[in-house]
Amino acid sequence: MDIATTIEPQKYAIYARKLVKKFGNFIADDNLNFEVHPGEIFGLLGANGAGKTTAIKMMTGLLKPTSGILKVNGYDIYSESEIIRKSIGYMSQKFSLYEELTIYENIRFFGGIYGLNLKSIKSRAEWAEHTFSLSGFMDKRVSNLPLGWKQKVAFVVASIHNPAIIFLDEPTGGVDPSVRRNFWDNIYQASINGTTIIVTTHYMDEAEYCQRICIMDQGIIKAIGKPNELKNKFLVNTMNELFIKIVRN
Amino acid sequence: MKQLIAFIKKEFFHIFRDWRTLIVIFAIPAIQLIVFGYAISNDLNNISIGILDKSNDEFSKKIVSKMTFSNFFKIGHILQSEKEIEKLFKSGKVKEVVIIQQNFSKSIIKNGIASIQIIADASEPNTANLAINYTSALINNFVQDISKTTAIVPPYSIEVKMLYNPTLQSSWMFIPGIIALILTLISVMLTSVSIVKEKEYGSMELLLVTPLKSLTIIIGKVVPYFILSIINISFIFLLGHIFFALPVQGSLFTLYMLSTMYIILALSIGIFISVNVANQQVAMLISLVALMLPTILLSGFIFPIENMPKWLQLFSIIMPPRYFIEGLRGIMLKGNGFQELWINFLVIMFMTFIFIILSIKRFKSRLI
Secondary structure (H helix, E strand, O other), rough: OOHHHHHHHHHHOOEEEEEEEEEEEEEEEEEEEEEOOOEEEEEEEEOOOHHHHHHHHOOOOOOOOEEEEEEEEEOOOOOOOOHHOOEEEEEOOOOOOOOOOOHHHHHHHHHHOOOOOHHHHHHHHHHHHHHHHOOOOOOOHHOOOOOOHHHHHHHHHHOOOOEEEEEEEOOOOOOHHHHHHHHHHHHHHHOOOOEEEEEOOOOHHHHHHEEEEEEEEEOOOEEEOHHHHHHHHHHOOOOHHHHHHHHHH | HHHHHHHHHHHHHHHHHHHHHHHHHHHHHHHHHHHHHHHOOOOOOOOOEEEEEOOOHHHHHHHHHHHHHOOOOOEEOOOOOOOOHHHHHOOOOOOOEEEEEEOOHHHHHHHEEEEEEEEEEOOOOHHHHHHOOOOOOHHHHHHHHOOOOOOOOOOOOOOOOOOOOOOOOHHHHHHHHHHHHHHHHHHHHHHHHHHHHHHHHHHHHHHHHHOOHHHHHHHHHHHHHHHHHHHHHHHHHHHHHHHHHOOOOOHHHHHHHHHHHHHHHHHHHHHHHHHHOOHHHHHHHHHHHHHHHHHHHOOOOOOHHHOOHHHHHHHHHHOOHHHHHHHHHHHHOOOOOHHHHHHHHHHHHHHHHHHHHHHHHHHHHHOO
């Protein structure tokens, strides 16, 4: 963090300083200071109500911060949200694709919204079909798919326009560990291609997959760093122990 | 523009793939038209009546045959004496008894005057009223007949002329109301439900993260329902014309102008509801309770506003469908134009303005 202040904020995918969000008297996020490097997989960890989702909503422009500095891809969230929106993808906590539409129609719709022409939409659909092994299912309605598949398609939709950052708000809630493992392979793939991934989770095994994590509790950042460094620092062996130790104190 | 088209396309997919929506859009209007047009009718047909003809002569027979051959009445009972009347009414077999005096023809020819007594069962006041009106009309008609064939000059003559709806078809009264009802259903309920559904499922969040402007989202949401509403009212006008010979005395242009403005008002109410509620059930309930019931009960659709208690009349002033139904009836039945209906147009425009302002205020306070 000390180095961060010396480098200009434009270099970061996310740059937050003294970021605060209040709902009335309730402080959802209190004085957040963090940054995310381009191409990194960055995990936000915490129990329900820790302020992870509020933080993601501020970064995606769904909520306006009460005060503080927040830059996304080097652009200011207060004044340049129009530009930011073009370069980010978002997969929300609630599973939220259009159920009456087929996989391809969902892709075409969101592609259309991001201003892709039909040719690039088709090539992106082919990419998705290939990368996420969706062949034979592109014309199936989303309502008929199992949850793990829906989440896969939601990830495809979030990355349809090749965004610089993809935000994933508890992307793997409610699916079994093997499907979750599978989903993380896709996240790795995107990260290798240079996309920054910011993910919230309360599964501790998933925290291990992140390159850096940020543990939050009651709106405050308790610890931030690489998973192994944090484990060493707090003298614990597993993520679970780390989390319990940090949050209980 | 490209984004908007993609959005509208998606919205049509939603509508045409959800059979419940399709039922609401296409089956309900047809059913309502049939129910209100045929079943719930204020017209009287074949009212059973009793006749006590004390004279049984030329003129009295003429009257009885006139009543027999009209579609309004059927002779349910021929009475022999007044004593039977009470029993007959109590049994419910007849709604009306017509008593013709003794020496009916003679009295008319000699004195130029004769009496007919009409007794009606007023436990159903509307039926009784209508039956008596029909009977008087028939007798009046008879008086005119005999004045032509004989030298007798009737002491009086009533001439009743029903303007604008000469055959008193209640379907002509109902169809404008049904149109208002259906627009409420499609424009208010379906629009608000479809917006709230996106909020509930979280897809609205997804849309707000994209470069789509809020205005594009709202326009994209309402355009499909606007198109459907226009198609639907045309469909109802057509059905009304084919099955009930519903006229359009005024210009089609004014008719569609008024309808378009009311649709926009209804859509803005739908948006107003959807920015204020969080789930589909509440949206549906509000549309039903706050709009559907007043449309049926307070806008003059079924019950005339003039017959309501004063406080309810005041309440009906703020009911948007009132101005639409009144305007529709004016255009369709009376041939009214802008000169007569400018108040209706103005009120509808004013209400639209209010709802849009309120919605924008609310929308802004929720999102950046």
